[in-house]
Amino acid sequence: MNYTINTLEQIRPILIGFRKTNGLSQKALAEKLGISQQSYQALESAPQKATIERLFKVLSILGIKLQFVEKNKPLENNLSNSELLQDEW
Amino acid sequence: MNYTINTLEQIRPILIGFRKTNGLSQKALAEKLGISQQSYQALESAPQKATIERLFKVLSILGIKLQFVEKNKPLENNLSNSELLQDEW
DNA sequence: TCAAATAACAACTTATAGGTTGTTATTTAT
DNA sequence: ATAAATAACAACCTATAAGTTGTTATTTGA
Numbered sequence: 106m107n108y109t110i111n112t113l114e115q116i117r118p119i120l121i122g123f124r125k126t127n128g129l130s131q132k133a134l135a136e137k138l139g140i141s142q143q144s145y146q147a148l149e150s151a152p153q154k155a156t157i158e159r160l161f162k163v164l165s166i167l168g169i170k171l172q173f174v175e176k177n178k179p180l181e182n183n184l185s186n187s188e189l190l191q192d193e194w
Numbered sequence: 195m196n197y198t199i200n201t202l203e204q205i206r207p208i209l210i211g212f213r214k215t216n217g218l219s220q221k222a223l224a225e226k227l228g229i230s231q232q233s234y235q236a237l238e239s240a241p242q243k244a245t246i247e248r249l250f251k252v253l254s255i256l257g258i259k260l261q262f263v264e265k266n267k268p269l270e271n272n273l274s275n276s277e278l279l280q281d282e283w
Numbered sequence: 284t285c286a287a288a289t290a291a292c293a294a295c296t297t298a299t300a301g302g303t304t305g306t307t308a309t310t311t312a313t
Numbered sequence: 314a315t316a317a318a319t320a321a322c323a324a325c326c327t328a329t330a331a332g333t334t335g336t337t338a339t340t341t342g343a
Contacts, residue, residue: 110260113250119262130319144302146321154300156330157249158242161202164262171199172261173208173253219289233332235291243330245300289340299330310319 109174113153116160120149123167137166198263202242205249209238212256226255 108119124134135145148155148163164171197208213223224234237244237252253260 106264108262110250110262113247116246123264131321132319140301141303142319143304143321146319147301150321153247153250154245156243156245156300157205158202159301160246161199161242168265170263170265172263173197173199174259174261175195175212176257176259220291221289229331230333231289232291232334236331239291245330248331285343287340287342290338292337293335294333296333297331299328301326301328303324303326305323307322308320310317312317313315 107172116152117149120152120163120167123169124149127167129167134163134166138162196261205241206238209241209252209256212258213238216256218256223252223255227251 108115110116110119124131129137130142131145131149132142135142138145148159152160161171197204199205199208213220216223218226219231220234220238221231224231227234237248241249250260
């Protein structure tokens with residue numbers, strides 16, 4: 106399932122939801138991260154403030170991949186972006 | 195086009211690539227963000243260290259959506275996640 | 284060519300992320 | 314009911330993100 110992030114406020118419920126579907130308490134997830142429950146709680150309550158590095162670790166544990174998705178461009182013709190690794194052709 | 199982030203090092207070339215396909219210099223993008231070229235350069239050279247908030251702004255300008263994608267689960271049966279907003283059913 | 288634009292360094296300050304422990308409501312099994 | 318587990322506050326410290334200006338190679342266009 107895909108969860109598009111339209112606003113930063115959407116991250117929090119997604120984290121909570123996935124933590125629970127993974128059967129993890131804040132404390133259990135915090136232990137996997139090597140931090141205290143309180144530290145994880147701060148992260149979970151305001152994930153917008155976290156660094157990508159930190160969120161990435163959490164997402165990995167929760168079995169979530171990060172994806173960048175190109176928004177539909179208007180009629181404009183873009184330059185080649187072939188130097189980038191792409192998922193599909 | 196989708197770009198899955200498997201390692202944090204993949205973010206940098208994606209940002210650079212999209213900035214260029216958007217026809218933006220570091221200075222031009224920095225101006226849109228309301229910061230100096232040098233500040234943007236620091237962000238672009240180590241985006242893992244940036245906060246989600248900050249990256250999210252950059253991605254918005256570059257026309258990129260952030261997506262969380264559930265990795266394929268093994269045979270394990272997960273609890274319902276219906277409280278979350280989902281893209282597709 | 285050479286001037287302008289671009290990319291990237293360095294040194295520096297301020298705001299805040301990331302961590303701790305202590306405490307305390309609130310949930311959840313027994 | 315109550316003990317254990319969970320979620321969330323507060324106060325605090327340290328590391329570092331986020332910004333600045335100054336400078337300088339390197340690219341690019343006229």
